Amino acid sequence: MSLPVTTYIDNAQTPAQVSTVGFKVSKPGYDANTASGANMVFNSSWPSLPIVLSVTVTNTITSSTSANIVIPHNLGYPPFAMAWAYGTDPIGGSIPSTGSRFIPMADSTNIYINGRNPPSPLYGNTVATKILVLVYAIDLSTDIDYTLAPGATFNLPYDNSYGIKFVKAGKDINSKDMRDFAIHSRCQSPLIQAVKTQATSNTANTSTVQYTNKTKTPIWFYGFIKAAANGLGFNLHVPDNTYCPAPYYSQAYPATFTDGITAYVTYLTGTFGDFGASLVVLRDPMFASNQVTVQY
Amino acid sequence: MAKQDYGIIISAPGTSVTNAKPSQIFLNTSNPMLKIDTQNKAGFQTLQLIVTTDPPNPSGARATNVTTLYRFAHGYTYVPTLEMLCYVQSFPPTLTGGQTYFQDWGTLGANNFNGTINVYALADSTYIYIMCQKRNGDDGSTILMTGTNLLITTHVFVENVI
Numbered sequence: 411m412s413l414p415v416t417t418y419i420d421n422a423q424t425p426a427q428v429s430t431v432g433f434k435v436s437k438p439g440y441d442a443n444t445a446s447g448a449n450m451v452f453n454s455s456w457p458s459l460p461i462v463l464s465v466t467v468t469n470t471i472t473s474s475t476s477a478n479i480v481i482p483h484n485l486g487y488p489p490f491a492m493a494w495a496y497g498t499d500p501i502g503g504s505i506p507s508t509g510s511r512f513i514p515m516a517d518s519t520n521i522y523i524n525g526r527n528p529p530s531p532l533y534g535n536t537v538a539t540k541i542l543v544l545v546y547a548i549d550l551s552t553d554i555d556y557t558l559a560p561g562a563t564f565n566l567p568y569d570n571s572y573g574i575k576f577v578k579a580g581k582d583i584n585s586k587d588m589r590d591f592a593i594h595s596r597c598q599s600p601l602i603q604a605v606k607t608q609a610t611s612n613t614a615n616t617s618t619v620q621y622t623n624k625t626k627t628p629i630w631f632y633g634f635i636k637a638a639a640n641g642l643g644f645n646l647h648v649p650d651n652t653y654c655p656a657p658y659y660s661q662a663y664p665a666t667f668t669d670g671i672t673a674y675v676t677y678l679t680g681t682f683g684d685f686g687a688s689l690v691v692l693r694d695p696m697f698a699s700n701q702v703t704v705q706y
Numbered sequence: 707m708a709k710q711d712y713g714i715i716i717s718a719p720g721t722s723v724t725n726a727k728p729s730q731i732f733l734n735t736s737n738p739m740l741k742i743d744t745q746n747k748a749g750f751q752t753l754q755l756i757v758t759t760d761p762p763n764p765s766g767a768r769a770t771n772v773t774t775l776y777r778f779a780h781g782y783t784y785v786p787t788l789e790m791l792c793y794v795q796s797f798p799p800t801l802t803g804g805q806t807y808f809q810d811w812g813t814l815g816a817n818n819f820n821g822t823i824n825v826y827a828l829a830d831s832t833y834i835y836i837m838c839q840k841r842n843g844d845d846g847s848t849i850l851m852t853g854t855n856l857l858i859t860t861h862v863f864v865e866n867v868i
Contacts, residue, residue: 427718432732454716460737466868487728494787494867501811501826501839503772508828508835509785509867511810542787542867547728547737554729568745576713576735588743588864592713593733597741600789600861628859630791630809658808668807670793699859700747703754706761706775 418620419612424553452595457556457602463545469538479523488516488653490548495538513655550653550688555604598695608686619687620674629693633666633675636686741864748780753858763848777833785867790827795855819843
């Protein structure tokens, strides 16, 4: 698929600080001081997704509700977050007790959830009863590029006598439930590749934030509009500088456009325009996926 | 004991751990990592989904019908948090304007009478479901899905929804 517009230029890079400080666990037979990324079991410098806030709220909004659910986080920066609506299949099926993900809005103080912010599984045939929100320590307003390559994917047999784990408060270090651990080298997460904002947009671009994957590792994007209260924020009932998701739509605003390698988000300017845009770029975790071919 | 009473924080060289910005923190054990269990095959899957038999059609103008295209057991006893990434390799033959890439929920396009097919992902306490919803056109026309090829990546995180 080609992008609708191909003349934008990538944002400038803001390289993350590289450091040899931290925890490193290398694979058996490799020196942690010299091993390459592919021979590491764990490295505290890998840009994983740290959860700074986990909260479950009762859903109080429906398709006719104009107000938002507001969840304070008080982080002082607008964080990247994910949310899951819990209830019967929201699209119209009958499977009960399911979770469906969506991306909420955020500013420097609160998370905002509004059923009008598409795509949202909060309501439909059946209103979701609860919402889980995970807030990550990723600042949507600050550019960063992780140029440190963690290494190729690997798939070695797991050795439970080798690695690192940090149990959560009140949990058993010998637990077999991975939820009980803040860090466990048996687990990985998608990694942060970059956060791009309008601050590093090329001057030739017109209100556009763009990123192109220069590696062979699969990546995906989350686009956001930094909304004005009398711009995009008007119908979403959010204040100035709220970051509102721009899904992969081709016919609406806000929208993220991508061909799988390059993605861009364009924001409207002017009297009823918005302030900027951001792209969060994530990459695959560092182990091979299970490949399955199925037919319906 | 508060979670801040023990643990490890690693900040970038030259940056105090007490004043560091998020991008300057390399590790903070008070903030759990979003986790995929590398020992759970269902945790990270790439599905090549080929539609060779058409899902059941709804009956009537603007009627809808939901079908499970594929499901797999995720291995947990609770509803896990799920992320689905979809790349549409080939669209239903009569639809236009579909999304080539989408996350969690997306449309494969529409016909001239507003008939659509949507694809989305769900998780319950046993399975991950890849679903499709067919919506007939305003004139009652049905839409064929045979010939649709989807490349779907699912990340099943260990964190529970509820």
